[in-house]
Amino acid sequence: MEIIVAETYYPKPSIFLSPRGKVTLGGAVTIRCQGQHQNMMFLLYKDGNPNALQNMEPAGDVAEFPIHNVSRRDAGSYSCYYHSKLYQYTWSYPSDPVELVVAGSEFLKPTIWVSPSRVVALGGNVTIRCEGRQRSMEFFLRKAGHPNQQVRMLPNGTVAEFPITSVGQEDGGSYTCDYHSIADKSRWSYLSDPVEIIVGEPSYPKPNIYLLSPSGGVFLRGAVTIWCRGQHRGVRFVLNKERHHFPPVDSDGFEAVFPSNNVRREYGGSYSCSYHSRSEPFAVSYPSDPVELVVRDPSLPRPSISLSPTGVTAQGADVTIRCQGQRQDMRFFLNKAGDLNLQRLMDPAGDGDEFHIPTVGRQHGGNYSCSYQLQSEPFVSSQPSDTVELVVGGGSESPAPLGLTSLIIAVVSAAAASLFLLFLLMAFVCFRKTRARKGAAPRPSSTIPLQVLKAPAQQDPVYASINKGKETQTLSQKPDPGTDGLTYTELDRQVLQAKQGGPAPEPTQPSVYAAINVSRGAPQ
The missing domain is CATH 2.60.40.10 (Immunoglobulins)
Structure with a gap:
């Protein structure tokens, strides 16, 4: 065996099949090898075979290697070389491989x-x-x-x-x-x-993935768009899903969209996305967090939903929401209006399932519906059931926050104190005005006590009237009907001043004080 040491000089040729694609048994195919120089010798090799299968000396720069009546043995990976006819030791680099598939x-x-x-x-x-x-x-x-x-x-x-x-x-x-x-x-x-x-090197942060779908959900033969956003421009985005292969999308911006206008059952599932640089050496990202696509099938019967007990439910009571279907292999999901998170129920043994709320609070009130997914197709769902409303009643309104309660108490207390002070002020003003109308009179000296004269039994007490130079006169003890059991007496201020040895004051009007009958009961 002769070993030939060649000087690699010529650029590698290109290789392709004609017709392109798969080749059926018994068919025909031609392998073409194109160089970059004229008058060259071309050789065809197949992986696993060290010997050249064919050689060709075309007039131009393209050599053709036909294969007739293709068999299974012809399947495999092919490559080609070329060298100068004059300088046999000056070869080209090998071409990229081309796969011949016989099917x-x-x-x-x-x-x-x-x-x-x-x-x-x-x-x-x-x-x-x-x-x-x-x-x-x-x-x-x-x-x-x-x-x-x-x-x-x-x-x-x-x-x-x-x-x-x-x-x-x-x-x-x-x-x-x-x-x-x-x-x-x-x-x-x-x-x-x-x-x-x-x-490649994990140089890029992982992207975010979003599912853009109609508010009513994604229906069979409907439309859906998956949106992937990274943190670098000019990259290539890749969408990942089990049992599917999607072509990549090049983007000049930060994001790429993967639309679908004819959703099929197999589109349901878990998706993630990644992105990488467009040229080697590659810089890559880790996959995004997954997002789930659930496809709704209008042909599946809608489930029914019921509430027990019905009507208004008192706080603290127990409530059961029951979902009922028409098949045995169902997994139910409960949805509350305004809440984006589906509550998965236990896998039922039969065609229905129950969701229990042990201690109902006001936060549980609202409209509920349910749907189901088939266990054989976990990402295909029925349409939601009709809604049922859970009304929670009883109990008082939620108490005000502690800070607000303290503020209200302080304001009310201050207002009450202000009103009380205003009442006292008004009473004092009225009292002063009343005394001013009757005429002010000084109080008797504290050294001269005012004595209460005891009247005989069954008689009302009276006060004495003292007047200088006059005899003491006892006023009638018969009370005036309008006095309501009170007997009055007059005190002469001049006599009182003379008793104390002081100068006689100017004549003034006598002061009249009331005597209260304490021996009698309350006025009738």
Whole structure:
């Protein structure tokens, strides 16, 4: 065997299939290799075979390698080289590989996706999944430019898993998968669509993801938009979902939208998004937090809802809300108007479920409805039931805050004190005005006591009238009808002053004081 050491000089050629795409058994395909120089010798290689399959000396810069009556053995990855006819040791770089897929029409192409995201940080873990339509199949994972394929045999399942741990730069690239029958290896599927894994440094913060949908929910054959927003401009956004592969979206701004105008049942599920730079070396983000899309199916019967007890419910009582459906495999959700969070009920044993509120408070009042999701399709929901209103009554209004109560008490106390002082002031003014009308008279000296004269039994007491130079006269003891049991006496101030040895004052009007009859009862 001769070993040839070549000086790499020419740029690599390009390679492609004609017609492009999949090739059926017994069909024909042509592999074309195009260089950048004239009068070159072109050679075609297949991965796994060290020998050149064909060589060609075209007049121009394109060589064609036809394959007639394609068989399974022709499937694989091809590349090509070229060198100068004059200088055989001056070669080009090898072309990028092209995959020739030979598929029969027996099985539909599988679905391929990457979990949790096909945008992966260095050292992370991902799993490539390939789902077929048949059981008892053998699955093959193929990476573009890589001669070795991974194989998974699934006697009973339909989803093959290909985990990649501690992802490195070499794990990035384009992947496809296909499968064939274990019993008859000549029966193959079509090749899946490609999925690309982007590996890079986690230099970008994770994005935010939002679900933009009508207020009534997302219905089958309706519209929905998923919006992903990052923190860098000019990046490429990727939408992630189990069992789905979405084409990436390039954005010159901070966000990207993923619209859908014909929602199907399989669109329901959990979504996340990532973004990365558009060129190598890649800078990537971690996946966003997930958001769930639940698709409403109008063909599912609406559930019914009831409240026990009915009517106005007293605070502290127990309430039961019951949801009823028409199937056995349902999971119920309770919704309160104005509350965006669905309350999931327990999985029922039959066709209904109950939600208990052990101690009702005013915060539980409102309108309630319920819906259900099928356990076999957890992201497909019925339309909501009619609403039922929970009215909570009884009890007093909520007490005012402590600070407000103290303020009210202080204001009321101050107002009451002000009114009382005003009343006293008015009473004092009225008293002064009354005395002024009657004429002011000085009080008798404290050294001259005013004595109460005891009257005989069954008689009213009287006061004495004292007057200088006059005899003491006893006034009639018969009370005036208008005095209500009072007897009056006159005191002569001049006589009192003379008794004390002082000068006689100017004549004044005598002062009249009332005598209260204490021996009698209250006036009749």
